[in-house]
Amino acid sequence: MDVGALDADDYESVHRASRGLAARYGMLTLNAALEAWEACVQDAEDGFDAELVWEYENELRCRHWLAAAWPVLTERVRAARQAELDALDARYRLATVPLPGQGDDAPWHSRRPRLIG
Structure with missing residues (x-):
């Protein structure tokens, strides 16, 4: 799909996702959620400090937000950000390993960082 320039409907879908998920996740934008996911991924790649590993679950909230927001976004917005x-x-x-006995309902949630120091 040729994404081209996003229009008012595309931007409204991003705002609708942000507003709709605010009560559960706090007010996030698509850009902020993707940046937070990138930071979480970087933390997993660098390795988690065993004393702070309890924060790992909280860091995954941005990926949960993205999963919940994705169906609300227009096809053009999804196409622009899917890669x-x-x-x-x-x-x-690559930076994580599966947790034994976990389901696959949220694949990022059923994994833990490979490196824990």
Whole structure:
């Protein structure tokens, strides 16, 4: 799909996702959620400090937000950002290992950082 310039409907879908998810996740924008996911991925790649690993679950909230927001976004917005999200998800999979006995309902949630110091 040729994304081209985003229009008012595209931007409104981003605002609708932000407003709709604010009660559950706090007010986030699509850009902020993707930046937070990138930071979380980087933390997983660098390795988590065992004393702070309890924060890991909280850091995953941005990926939960993205999963919940994605269906609300227009196809053009998703197409414009899908490659970025896919690349971050791939990096995350490389930096983490699956947790035994976990389901796959939220693949990022059923994994832990490979490096914990």
